Amino acid sequence: MNTTLSIEFEPFFSQISHHSKIGCAKYDLSTGEGVAMEQWYLNMGEVPGTPLDQIVGIYSKVQPEDRESMKVSLNRIVREETDHDQKEVRVKDGEGWKWIRQDTIEVGGEKSRQILLLMNYDISELKAMEKRMLEAEKLGRLKSAFWANISHEIRMPLNAIVGFSSLLEDEEDYEMRQNYIRIIQTNNELLLGIINEVLDLARIESDIMTFNFTEFDLKQLLEETVSSFQIKVSEGVTLGYPDSLDSFVFRSDRIRLKQILGNFITNAIKHTSMGRITVSYEVTEKEVLLSVIDTGEGIPEETMLHVFDRFYKGHNQKQGTGLGLAICQNIIEKLGGHIGVSSELGKGSRFWCTLPIFPRKDVN
Numbered sequence: 348m349n350t351t352l353s354i355e356f357e358p359f360f361s362q363i364s365h366h367s368k369i370g371c372a373k374y375d376l377s378t379g380e381g382v383a384m385e386q387w388y389l390n391m392g393e394v395p396g397t398p399l400d401q402i403v404g405i406y407s408k409v410q411p412e413d414r415e416s417m418k419v420s421l422n423r424i425v426r427e428e429t430d431h432d433q434k435e436v437r438v439k440d441g442e443g444w445k446w447i448r449q450d451t452i453e454v455g456g457e458k459s460r461q462i463l464l465l466m467n468y469d470i471s472e473l474k475a476m477e478k479r480m481l482e483a484e485k486l487g488r489l490k491s492a493f494w495a496n497i498s499h500e501i502r503m504p505l506n507a508i509v510g511f512s513s514l515l516e517d518e519e520d521y522e523m524r525q526n527y528i529r530i531i532q533t534n535n536e537l538l539l540g541i542i543n544e545v546l547d548l549a550r551i552e553s554d555i556m557t558f559n560f561t562e563f564d565l566k567q568l569l570e571e572t573v574s575s576f577q578i579k580v581s582e583g584v585t586l587g588y589p590d591s592l593d594s595f596v597f598r599s600d601r602i603r604l605k606q607i608l609g610n611f612i613t614n615a616i617k618h619t620s621m622g623r624i625t626v627s628y629e630v631t632e633k634e635v636l637l638s639v640i641d642t643g644e645g646i647p648e649e650t651m652l653h654v655f656d657r658f659y660k661g662h663n664q665k666q667g668t669g670l671g672l673a674i675c676q677n678i679i680e681k682l683g684g685h686i687g688v689s690s691e692l693g694k695g696s697r698f699w700c701t702l703p704i705f706p707r708k709d710v711n
Contacts, residue, residue: 361385368469374399376425376461383465390447390467392438403465410437410444417449424453425461435470446474489656501541504534544670556681558600565597565635569626572608579616586612586624595630599702603678604637610671611639611698618696619643630704634684638699645692654688675700 361384364370370387374380379400388395392408404421406414413436420432430453437444449467511527511534518524550556569588580586608626615624622642629636646654655676679686679700690696 370467372465374403374463390469408439413437445471504538507534547674548670562596562598563601564594566592566594572605573626576612583621584619588626607675610675615639615641634701634703636701640697642695646690646696
């Protein structure tokens with residue numbers, strides 16, 4: 348190799364190391380001495396120039412679980428069970444963590460000495476990209492499942508509307524005609540709900556969901572919502588609100604709030620065959636807490652982790668698009684609030700959301 352070229356190129360090594368976030372160190376296991384590039388220290392979350400025996404085998408900035416794994420690997424090399432190892436670990440980075448891959452290679456030495464070459468790489472961007480790809484892949488699968496499901500969900504009420512409409516024309520029995528009309532009306536509402544959810548999803552995807560803020564009586568809104576759902580409640584289930592609720596004038600988007608309550612109630616009706624569904628709210632100095640509590644079948648813990656995910660329908664394939672709760676979450680967050688659920692199998696569930704009493708006027 349051209350010696351002059353090598354000498355001229357050497358000053359660029361540190362720049363290349365810093366730009367690519369690749370660090371290298373040489374460490375003598377027998378003496379605890381060694382040298383390292385500045386980037387190696389930065390990757391390990393350490394101060395450049397720190398003696399290597401205060402880092403190697405200690406790894407104080409590494410996440411505890413990963414730290415123990417690194418120590419086990421180092422001990423395997425010390426005991427000559429292997430001459431190399433590779434680990435992907437989390438290293439403290441401000442308030443969070445960054446991902447570092449470290450390669451440890453025994454490069455030989457005298458009989459009584461073990462010399463290690465330690466190379467590390469900041470792979471945080473790679474991990475973030477990997478996470479985005481996995482999320483995109485998952486979302487793609489969910490969307491495919493959604494569109495396959497939505498065609499089924501739309502056909503069901505549409506077939507009922509077309510079928511019973513054709514029967515209605517020739518049916519002379521009054522009670523039977525009224526029954527057909529109720530079935531048609533129920534399926535009209537179901538189809539309209541599906542279409543509205545798909546349109547809301549499109550607005551969310553396009554970030555064009557708008558809000559109309561007005562002042563209204565929150566208790567009156569609860570009364571109207573509960574009343575509109577009474578006909579949908581199964582026999583053996585009561586739907587209501589506490590008699591002790593006081594009127595409260597609230598400023599928010601009335602239509603969106605009614606949509607959220609309606610979704611909570613619909614979800615409770617689907618999963619409650621006996622008992623009670625209670626709609627309520629509490630007012631504090633800064634926020635309103637709305638909740639819908641049921642005595643239904645409850646939700647498994649695994650399902651609760653995904654209940655607000657788009658297109659997720661859970662273990663129990665009840666009728667629906669799997670969009671309602673995800674849309675509610677988006678609306679609540681846009682309004683500056685929070686949403687959540689708690690549940691116990693066999694005892695029931697509680698869906699809740701909070702909204703600030705004075706929402707930001709610039710929400711759009």
